[in-house]
Amino acid sequence: MTRIGFHASHEQFAPSRLLALVRDAERAGDDAALGAAADQWRQATAPGDVVWDLEQPEDFDRLSDPGDEDALRAAVLIGSDPRGMAERLARIAAVGFDELYVHHVGLDQDAFLARAASQLLPALRKALA
Structure with a gap:
């Protein structure tokens, strides 16, 4: 799944509106992950x-x-947040698994592999440390 970034600041929106916009964007990512x-x-x-x-x-x-x-x-395991997914995978590993294999169930493997290399795996290493 390709994640679409956005930039918004408190100069553009009131803090409560900014938080609502960020949460809406996160839900949209999770909805796309669930759809895939x-x-x-x-x-x-x-x-x-x-x-x-x-x-x-x-x-x-x-x-x-x-x-x-x-x-x-x-x-x-469904989600669009690499840190959240890393934490979930770390909890699974903590049960006693020696290896974890991560597979993207969507169709855009190139985007997944790039995002896994740049975000998911570093976050997972940190969560497992």
Whole structure:
């Protein structure tokens, strides 16, 4: 997911309005991340006790519910904030995992890899330290 930056200052907006604009922008990023997960990983919402018996992609489509936001968030780590994602990954690692593999479920892999290299991985190293 490509993140769109913006600049706003208290000279342009009252502090409460500025905070509301920033939060709206963050929600828009999270909505885009949720949309990518629903589009590309909707099969993650299929019931876990039956997926091993499914044979065709249509079977996953029939049993998945990309509109079930809670099921999608339970199956896929979704977010647009690299620091927040790094903290979530660090909590997972703290359980005792030796390795973490991070995969972007969206289609824009180049943007993800660039952002992971410049923001996510440094934040993850810091969170794990």
